[in-house]
Amino acid sequence: MRKKADLPSKICVxxxxxxxxxxxxxxxxxxxxxxxxxCRAGK
Incomplete structure (x- = not known):
């Protein structure tokens, strides 16, 4: 199992x-x- 810090991440538009x-x-x-x-609805 991976640690959350090791997972890839992105910045929300x-x-x-x-x-x-x-x-x-x-x-x-x-x-x-x-x-x-x-956030998707409020784009």
Missing amino acids: TCGRPFAWRKKWEKVWAEVKYCSDR
Whole structure:
């Protein structure tokens, strides 16, 4: 198991906060731009 600090991260386009990789984004990580549904809706 990996530590959270070892996971890749990105900066959210809407809020500008960093967010870490999640298992559910495993296949689409290259296309993920937003940290949450709230940020995606408020784009």
